[in-house]
Amino acid sequence: MRSNKHAMTIIKRSSRKSHAGVHTGSWKVAFADFMLALMALFLVLWIVGTVTQEERQEIVAQLNGTSLFDGSSVFDGRDSKPIVHDSGAGSMLVATTQTPDGAEHTDEMAEDLERNDSTAMNEADEAGKGSSTEPLESVLFRSDKELQQLSVMISNIISAYNAQDNLKLEKVPQGLRILIQDDKDRMMFPRGSAVMTPYFEKLLSELAPVFNRLDNQIMITGHTDAAKYRDSAVYNNWNLSGDRALTARRALERGGVEGDRVIQVNAMGSRMLLDTEDPLAARNRRIEIMVLTHSATQSLYEFYGLQGANVVKPIVERIQ
Structure with a gap:
């Protein structure tokens, strides 16, 4: 039986790229902007649903640069x-x-x-x-x-x-x-x-x-x-x-x-x-x-x- 006394041990190392720079907080800023825009959208929809037709006309008149007053x-x-x-x-x-x-x-x-x-x-x-x-x-x-x-x-x-x-x-x-x-x-x-x-x-x-x-x-x-x-x-x-x-x-x-x-x-x-x-x-x-x-x-x-x-x-x- 052959002796393993002089056998060579091979260690294989795989190269892995560091992901330390990927997990930053930039995605949180983008998500916060998205949630803010979504909240503004629902706020506008809520206002449109609660105001009367006359109040809508007044708002449109003010946005168009004209006023009843x-x-x-x-x-x-x-x-x-x-x-x-x-x-x-x-x-x-x-x-x-x-x-x-x-x-x-x-x-x-x-x-x-x-x-x-x-x-x-x-x-x-x-x-x-x-x-x-x-x-x-x-x-x-x-x-x-x-x-x-x-x-x-x-x-x-x-x-x-x-x-x-x-x-x-x-x-x-x-x-x-x-x-x-x-x-x-x-x-x-x-x-x-x-x-x-x-x-x-x-x-x-x-x-x-x-x-x-x-x-x-x-x-x-x-x-x-x-x-x-x-x-x-x-x-x-x-x-x-x-x-x-x-x-x-x-x-x-x-x-x-x-x-x-x-x-x-x-x-x-x-x-x-x-x-x-x-x-x-x-x-x-x-x-x-x-x-x-x-x-x-x-x-x-x-x-x-x-x-x-x-x-x-x-x-x-x-x-x-």
Whole structure:
């Protein structure tokens, strides 16, 4: 038997490349970027699913570089020209749109308003003195024309905001009544609250420059539905309607309306329901803004006394 004493031992070594440089943290950065993009995608999908159609339109308008609050989109007459149908006193003014031929209509309307502004104060002074240098029919016609122009501008805002169900115009003998009310999709105030929602806050701020074009006085009235409070002795619909009317006044003042333009703020509670068959209907919860004619303003001055001059003396003093 052969001896293995002098046998040669062969050791085979395989060459292996080092993988120490491969296992770095760069893949973590890429994965984090991917997860961040995925989270942003789901966030966008969630926002799109929760916002309303009107809010989407506002977002698109802002991304396109246009805004409903810069003034040009509402009063320049380039987008739409409203047609106001008036079938008589107390009738609803319905706004429709047609393709505009240009901005001449709006420019002429603005010029007429500026001319009317210069004579409106003189008219009010003459009415306060109990005399007038022109026929009463002429004064009433000019005042009616001013309110008609005002209704055209407000109709533009209604179309721009798609607020046909929330903002309505009604021509009455005392002036132009603007009804701002709830519907099934939008609420001006949360239930039992006097804090105005952002949509109606923006809507009132858009109306403020329109009111400043005329010197007519404004009356604001708050209304509620017939829902009852548990403890009506502490807080009730009278308080709520008054607080909401004051909130509307502050919103108009923040939009630029001068404080002395508001002649009266009223609280009606649930005494004047629009829908008497359903006392809890959304349209019963509303704010009414009345743009008074000069004659209606003068009637208020005579009723309450212009700066105390025409106040009726108490009957007790007469007896004494």
